[in-house]
Amino acid sequence: MAHVLGLFREAEAAAVATEALQQAGYTNENFEVLTGSPYPEGSFGERVARHRLYVFPFIGAILGFSTALLLTVATQLAFPLVSGGKPILGIPPMIIIMYEGTMLGAILFTVLGIFFESRIPNMRAGLYDPRITEGYIGITLTCAEDRINAVEQLLRRAGAEDVRSAQR
Amino acid sequence: MAHRDGHGPEVTPESFTQDALGLHARTPPGYKKALWVTGLLFLLGIIGFVLRAAGDGFERREPWGYFAATVAYLLGTAVAAPLVAVALRLVKAHWRRPMVRIAEVYSVVGLLVLLMFVPLLFLVPSAAGRRTLWLQAEPDKTLGSLGVVPRLVLPGAPHVYITILLASLVLCALALLWLSARPDLAMVRDARGGRLRGLGGWMAGKWRGSRKEWKVHRAGVGLLGGFFFLLLVGTVAFFSVDFALALVPGWKDSVFPAAQALSALQGGLATVVFTLYLVRRFGHLERYIHMEHFWGASKILLALSLLWFYFWWSGFVVFWYGRLPVEQNLLQLLMFGPYRPVFLLAFALNFLAPFLTLLWNGVRRSTWGPPLAAFFILVGTFLDKVRIYVAAYSVEDIAAHTLEKVPPAHLPDVFDLMIMAGGVSGGIFLFLVAARLVPIFSLWEMAEGFRLRAVRPFLRTRLVVLGKPD
Numbered sequence: 001m002a003h004v005l006g007l008f009r010e011a012e013a014a015a016v017a018t019e020a021l022q023q024a025g026y027t028n029e030n031f032e033v034l035t036g037s038p039y040p041e042g043s044f045g046e047r048v049a050r051h052r053l054y055v056f057p058f059i060g061a062i063l064g065f066s067t068a069l070l071l072t073v074a075t076q077l078a079f080p081l082v083s084g085g086k087p088i089l090g091i092p093p094m095i096i097i098m099y100e101g102t103m104l105g106a107i108l109f110t111v112l113g114i115f116f117e118s119r120i121p122n123m124r125a126g127l128y129d130p131r132i133t134e135g136y137i138g139i140t141l142t143c144a145e146d147r148i149n150a151v152e153q154l155l156r157r158a159g160a161e162d163v164r165s166a167q168r
Numbered sequence: 169m170a171h172r173d174g175h176g177p178e179v180t181p182e183s184f185t186q187d188a189l190g191l192h193a194r195t196p197p198g199y200k201k202a203l204w205v206t207g208l209l210f211l212l213g214i215i216g217f218v219l220r221a222a223g224d225g226f227e228r229r230e231p232w233g234y235f236a237a238t239v240a241y242l243l244g245t246a247v248a249a250p251l252v253a254v255a256l257r258l259v260k261a262h263w264r265r266p267m268v269r270i271a272e273v274y275s276v277v278g279l280l281v282l283l284m285f286v287p288l289l290f291l292v293p294s295a296a297g298r299r300t301l302w303l304q305a306e307p308d309k310t311l312g313s314l315g316v317v318p319r320l321v322l323p324g325a326p327h328v329y330i331t332i333l334l335a336s337l338v339l340c341a342l343a344l345l346w347l348s349a350r351p352d353l354a355m356v357r358d359a360r361g362g363r364l365r366g367l368g369g370w371m372a373g374k375w376r377g378s379r380k381e382w383k384v385h386r387a388g389v390g391l392l393g394g395f396f397f398l399l400l401v402g403t404v405a406f407f408s409v410d411f412a413l414a415l416v417p418g419w420k421d422s423v424f425p426a427a428q429a430l431s432a433l434q435g436g437l438a439t440v441v442f443t444l445y446l447v448r449r450f451g452h453l454e455r456y457i458h459m460e461h462f463w464g465a466s467k468i469l470l471a472l473s474l475l476w477f478y479f480w481w482s483g484f485v486v487f488w489y490g491r492l493p494v495e496q497n498l499l500q501l502l503m504f505g506p507y508r509p510v511f512l513l514a515f516a517l518n519f520l521a522p523f524l525t526l527l528w529n530g531v532r533r534s535t536w537g538p539p540l541a542a543f544f545i546l547v548g549t550f551l552d553k554v555r556i557y558v559a560a561y562s563v564e565d566i567a568a569h570t571l572e573k574v575p576p577a578h579l580p581d582v583f584d585l586m587i588m589a590g591g592v593s594g595g596i597f598l599f600l601v602a603a604r605l606v607p608i609f610s611l612w613e614m615a616e617g618f619r620l621r622a623v624r625p626f627l628r629t630r631l632v633v634l635g636k637p638d
Contacts, residue, residue: 005580011205016374030462032378032379032380033378033379033380034377034378035377035382035614036185036351036354036377036612037181037185037611037612037613037615037616037619038382038385038612038616039616039619040635040637041383041637044485046379047377047382048378048383049378049380049382049385050383050506051380051387052382053384053387053388053391054387054391057391057395060550075323077508079342082482093301095300096329096406097329099402100329100332100333100336102401103336103395103398103399103402104215104336105390105400106395107339107343107395108339110343110388110392110395111339111343111392111393112394113388114343114347114388116375116612117380118381118384119623120372120373120374121374122373124376125374126301126376128376130357130358131291132358132361132377133185133351133354133355133358133359133377134182134186134358134613135182135185138376138377
């Protein structure tokens with residue numbers, strides 16, 4: 001397989017290129033749009049990217065809450081002192097520690113989730129060009145090695161200022 | 169670049185990014201001077217702290233009142249500042265863009281607060297045998313009048329739990345700063361030249377700007393922002409309970425923690441607005457920071473100043489109307505006794521001065537009015553922390569049933585002055601260092617803003633038209 005990167009000065013040209021790629025039979029699974037600042041979703045006719053980041057804090061929060069609940073319940077049951085006829089488990093003060101545990105678990109798992117979903121550390125990041133952070137739009141494409149020339153021509157016809165490729 | 173009916177000069181995302189990266193690559197002489205001055209004052213503060221610890225140790229709380237007030241001040245201003253970025257992003261306020269990174273960079277002050285917090289832990293005794301929010305108490309003591317009755321032993325209260333809260337808050341703030349700045353660090357990495365290029369690249373973590381990376385970035389910033397908000401309110405509230413309220417016998421006030429949390433919102437916004445003014449003035453960034461940015465913030469600042477009064481009044485009127493001996497003593501200790509001048513100044517600067525300043529349309533709609541009000545608030549908040557924490561730390565017997573005698577005013581000595589100056593300067597020093605590593609503008613957010621904003625003619629005038637993707 002080979003990777004091709006086309007660099008576009010104008011966003012409109014990049015949008016034209018993604019349309020041309022789709023007409024040539026490439027799907028959203030094959031190409032990726034790289035930008036230095038965020039563009040509204042669908043600006044380039046690309047599919048909406050999916051992620052599972054929201055699952056991570058949810059799991060972290062459940063784990064943190066459970067740990068805090070276990071800690072507070074276990075310590076109170078270990079010293080079952082009844083005062084003033086009140087129940088052994090004092091819920092209101094337990095809430096503070098359960099809140100702390102929930103938050104800490106959610107934060108830690110969110111950070112983990114960001115690392116996981118962003119593939120950090122990404123040792124095999126695809127093609128990239130520093131001009132993307134200067135405002136250029138990059139379109140990277142994975143294709144068969146014998147299709148490199150055709151893809152490069154397609155990108156250039158759409159308005160790419162520069163096209164690079166690499167084989168893996 | 170031509171001005172367009174007072175809507176600011178026309179800027180393209182590309183020209184802004186190049187300009188901002190150029191600014192980031194340079195360290196102006198004035199900036200270096202500020203680094204030196206704040207660094208030296210920070211050092212002076214460390215010396216003051218060491219001398220205080222060597223001379224007085226950690227047995228008595230009274231000598232540490234001003235130290236505690238400084239920690240509370242940093243917590244209620246600089247550490248709270250990232251909330252401005254979080255809240256304004258949440259409500260999608262477009263005028264937020266030049267100030268969000270300033271707010272986020274203040275996250276690094278959390279590290280200093282976390283360090284300064286450690287000695288405070290030695291000054292507060294275990295929760296055993298006294299009124300606290302926590303679960304720990306000696307089994308033979310009855311604490312039934314609290315409503316919530318902590319009667320069982322949970323090890324480490326209150327120290328362990330307040331430390332977990334503060335550490336979580338700082339971790340969350342730093343994670344938010346890193347995540348939010350990642351695309352900008354990639355720009356620093358890719359920019360030609362600049363000594364900080366390698367570090368930027370390392371922190372950017374091979375950011376490429378793919379659609380998925382942007383999507384995860386946006387979701388992560390939203391999630392961490394939400395957690396930061398939830399944690400900040402809790403941390404400030406519990407800190408004020410454990411390190412002030414619980415140290416004064418008979419001080420039972422459910423409004424006080426909420427008032428302190430509200431004060432942190434006010435202090436955080438004031439910190440950002442005042443810093444925005446300094447960045448604009450000394451960074452010569454008038455073309456990017458306009459009246460509309462201060463105007464937007466001024467309305468919230470005005471509302472928070474009014475709320476400050478409302479919360480203070482709600483707490484005060486219960487004691488004033490109750491008139492029990494302990495309540496009268498508490499009012500003497502905290503407001504009208506030995507710390508009356510400090511309280512009156514704090515009241516004037518936290519409420520009266522910003523209220524009377526921001527009341528006027530012309531002042532609100534200026535680039536100097538809101539920063540002036542913010543400056544009042546920053547000074548007022550410091551005085552407010554002094555009258556609360558120094559007063560609380562001057563009470564000897566914290567396990568007594570009520571406050572029977574109001575201790576005299578504890579005036580600052582040389583070490584206290586060194587610690588206060590050093591603590592505040594240390595916060596500014598860390599901010600200045602961090603602003604050299606991370607661009608002071610959120611480059612990606614500013615570029616997005618320029619792309620989504622246009623000025624269009626409408627009848628005989630010209631209006632700003634905003635693109636709203638969501």
